[in-house]
Amino acid sequence: MKAAVVVFPGSNRERDVALALKRASYTTPAYVWHGDTELPAGTDLVVLPGGFSYGDYLRCGAMASLSPIMRAVKDHAARGGHVIGICNGFQILAETGLVPGVLMRNASLRFVCRDVHLKVETTDSAFTGSYLPGQVIRVPVAHAEGNYFADDETLKRLEGEGRVAFRYCTEAGEIAPEASPNGAIRNIAGVLNEKRNVLGMMPHPENMTETVVGGTDGALLFDSLAKALA
C-alpha cells in the first residue's frame, strides 16, 4: 500500500499516522506538502491528518479545504482512490464536500481530550474490514469541533446505505447520548462517502496502536487498509 500523508500548516498528527501505517503495511508513507499540486505517482491512500490547520481560523478545516493539494485529493477520490481524514482531516473532508455533513463546536463549548468507546457500525469498507461487526473499541478524541450534524435527508441516506462507520457508545456498547464527547447527532463519530472509498472520523485510531500507550484497538483500522489495498 502506497500512502501519502498531507501536511498542512498546523497539522500535528502526521507522524503518528505515518507510524501507524508503516507498522501495518511495512511501507513508509510519503509526506506531501499542502501547497503541492500532485500526489506521488501510484498513491493508493491519501491521509488528511489531525491538527490545527491554519490555526483553526474561520472554521476548522475551512481554509485547508482550499489548499492546492485538495484538487488532486478530490481527483484521487473521484477515480476510486481511498482517502481517510482523521479529526482535523474529517473537518477538511466535510468542508470540501468529500463526505456529507458538518462538524460544529462541541456541545460543551470545550476542547475535549479523552478516550472514548466506539461501536464499529460497518465492516463493509477498506477502513474497517478487519474489525468484527458491532465491535466496541477504545480510542482517544482531542477536538473542539467534533459535533457532527447533517440534515434529515442526509442522515436517512447515511443510515440506509450503512455509511455510518463508527458511533460513540458506552463501554458496554450502548449508543447513549452521554457516551458522546461532543453532542454529535445520533452519536456519529465517522462516516463514509457514497462510494465507500472516503472515510472521515473524529477519533484518533493512530494514537491507540500499541499497548505501551494504552491499547491497540486503533491498529486494526490500519491493518484493514493494509489488507484491502495490498
Ligand SMILES: NC(=O)CC[C@H](N)C(=O)O
Ligand atoms: N486533533 C485535532 O485534529 C483537532 C481538530 C481541530 N483543531 C479541533 O479542535 O476541533
